[in-house]
Amino acid sequence: MSSAQSLLSSVFGFDRFRPGQAEIVDAVIAGQNTLAIMPTGGGKSLCYQLPALCRSGLTVVISPLIALMRDQVRALQEAGVAAGALTSGNTEAETDAVFAGLEDGSLKLLYMAPERLASSGTARMLHRAGVSLIAVDEAHCVSQWGHDFRPDYLRIGALRQALDVPLAAFTATADAETRVEIVNRLFDGAEPQTFLHGFDRPNIHLAFAAKDTPRRQIMNFAAARKGQSGIVYCGSRNKTESLSAALNEAGHSACFYHGGMEAPDRRTVEARFQSEDGLIVVATVAFGMGVDKPDIRWVAHADLPKSIEAYYQEIGRAGRDGASAETLTLYGPDDIRQKRAQIDESPAPPERRMADHGRLNALLGLAESLGCRRQALLTYFGEASKPCGNCDLCDTPPETFDGTEAVRKALSAILRTGEYFGTGHLIDILLGKETDKVRDRGHDALPTFGVGREFDRRQWQAIIRQMMGRDLVRPDPDRHGALRMTENARPLLRGEDTIELRKDSVAKAPSRPSVKM
Numbered sequence: 371m372s373s374a375q376s377l378l379s380s381v382f383g384f385d386r387f388r389p390g391q392a393e394i395v396d397a398v399i400a401g402q403n404t405l406a407i408m409p410t411g412g413g414k415s416l417c418y419q420l421p422a423l424c425r426s427g428l429t430v431v432i433s434p435l436i437a438l439m440r441d442q443v444r445a446l447q448e449a450g451v452a453a454g455a456l457t458s459g460n461t462e463a464e465t466d467a468v469f470a471g472l473e474d475g476s477l478k479l480l481y482m483a484p485e486r487l488a489s490s491g492t493a494r495m496l497h498r499a500g501v502s503l504i505a506v507d508e509a510h511c512v513s514q515w516g517h518d519f520r521p522d523y524l525r526i527g528a529l530r531q532a533l534d535v536p537l538a539a540f541t542a543t544a545d546a547e548t549r550v551e552i553v554n555r556l557f558d559g560a561e562p563q564t565f566l567h568g569f570d571r572p573n574i575h576l577a578f579a580a581k582d583t584p585r586r587q588i589m590n591f592a593a594a595r596k597g598q599s600g601i602v603y604c605g606s607r608n609k610t611e612s613l614s615a616a617l618n619e620a621g622h623s624a625c626f627y628h629g630g631m632e633a634p635d636r637r638t639v640e641a642r643f644q645s646e647d648g649l650i651v652v653a654t655v656a657f658g659m660g661v662d663k664p665d666i667r668w669v670a671h672a673d674l675p676k677s678i679e680a681y682y683q684e685i686g687r688a689g690r691d692g693a694s695a696e697t698l699t700l701y702g703p704d705d706i707r708q709k710r711a712q713i714d715e716s717p718a719p720p721e722r723r724m725a726d727h728g729r730l731n732a733l734l735g736l737a738e739s740l741g742c743r744r745q746a747l748l749t750y751f752g753e754a755s756k757p758c759g760n761c762d763l764c765d766t767p768p769e770t771f772d773g774t775e776a777v778r779k780a781l782s783a784i785l786r787t788g789e790y791f792g793t794g795h796l797i798d799i800l801l802g803k804e805t806d807k808v809r810d811r812g813h814d815a816l817p818t819f820g821v822g823r824e825f826d827r828r829q830w831q832a833i834i835r836q837m838m839g840r841d842l843v844r845p846d847p848d849r850h851g852a853l854r855m856t857e858n859a860r861p862l863l864r865g866e867d868t869i870e871l872r873k874d875s876v877a878k879a880p881s882r883p884s885v886k887m
């Protein structure tokens with residue numbers, strides 16, 4: 371029964387499975403439909419390559435990245451595995467070899483770009499070839515709300531039905547909406563065996579701070595880590611240049627990096643960062659894809675990242691060597707406004723913009739988390755965990771107040787309007803604002819109308835953000851981000867539970883009496 375285990379060492383050269391891999395491999399070998407969510411670098415490809423060798427017949431692998439397919443095929447061939455790819459980058463000889471392997475049944479793994487599925491010949495060809503498993507890499511490409519949407523991924527569901535074989539989907543994108551879309555589109559709504567593993571990076575210390583004196587906050591953070599390699603992410607190109615100058619001024623060795631630089635200049639920075647000790651790179655999000663430096667000791671965000679996924683990816687560049695690493699993420703009201711505006715002004719369809727607002731909300735919930743940050747982060751990714759002892763909130767728990775009454779008022783506004791409206795309109799109702807929309811819907815007649823005047827708009831936003839962060843309410847992707855109550859909120863609504871909210875983010879606005887308008 372150790373054939374998977376023995377292939378692991380004989381073909382792939384690994385002593386043992388990484389956490390999570392063995393369960394996924396077992397399920398795929400057993401022919402179950404599976405969805406595996408693992409972070410980038412977690413070792414997803416093994417989870418379909420190894421089962422492909424254990425199962426009879428051909429495994430077809432759908433992947434959007436031609437370069438990556440070619441690398442994997444080369445590595446497999448070097449390990450003695452009969453693998454091939456059909457991509458636009460093929461030489462004639464490569465394509466001939468693939469068809470010969472399909473013909474005589476020797477091919478075990480066939481990589482294919484999704485565009486191939488558009489041709490009617492492909493399904494027929496795969497049918498004849500005796501496909502026994504479909505593996506889908508980067509399965510989130512099927513999500514129309516995501517940033518990597520590939521329309522041809524929508525053909526995979528039909529292929530699975532036509533071939534009537536199990537499907538194993540892999541992705542590093544863990545948010546719940548994307549997962550639902552993957553299940554709907556690839557598995558026709560029938561829940562696959564789902565695995566989610568390995569998102570925790572326990573050696574990275576997590577911390578957020580409200581922007582107070584932002585430049586000084588970053589300078590202090592860097593000063594306490596002088597001589598260590600670090601990255602500062604900034605929201606604008608200008609800021610990377612000015613902050614880099616300030617760091618050099620303060621005696622650090624720093625340089626800047628952004629997408630507006632000439633390619634050779636960017637290569638120079640990348641090469642310096644890789645080889646020099648203690649260099650700080652002040653960069654936009656353009657920096658990082660090609661960075662493979664294990665001993666980055668810290669990552670700071672001078673501005674709020676775009677989403678919880680982006681945050682996770684960016685801080686995840688620190689401490690790849692497993693030694694302790696530190697992070698600091700600053701956030702302020704300007705960030706929130708700017709990010710919201712960027713989303714609203716993007717040319718994306720409305721559903722996608724609402725989903726982006728949801729991802730931003732999740733990050734804001736994390737920024738204002740009450741308990742352990744890592745626990746909140748991993749909960750978002752669907753991974754259970756205990757308080758970590760390695761984040762700012764485990765170090766120093768925040769001040770809180772009894773927010774039960776406020777939360778009940780907000781829940782009541784949500785329920786009395788049929789869980790059909792977003793934050794802005796709900797706050798209008800709580801504040802008793804007679805907007806056109808409020809009047810048109812008759813919401814000025816609700817008992818909830820105007821019951822929340824003890825807080826202002828900003829404070830209600832903070833309260834509702836915290837409610838999202840605790841998963842009491844969720845933006846509904848099917849209703850353009852309307853807030854819906856979750857089951858977690860029921861005990862509160864029934865008066866069986868109370869809730870503490872963070873004080874700092876709901877601090878009373880200075881001298882603003884609650885006047886009627």
Ligand code: ADP
Nearest residue numbers: 384386387388408409410411412413414415416
């Ligand atoms: P992903 O597709 O999840 O980003 P890969 O499948 O490319 O990740 O794997 C990332 C790296 O981890 C690769 O270099 C791979 O060889 C290595 N790896 C995968 N599984 C194991 C294992 N069980 N033991 C050691 N290294 C592994």
Ligand code: ZN
Nearest residue numbers: 742758761764
């Ligand atoms: Zn913690």
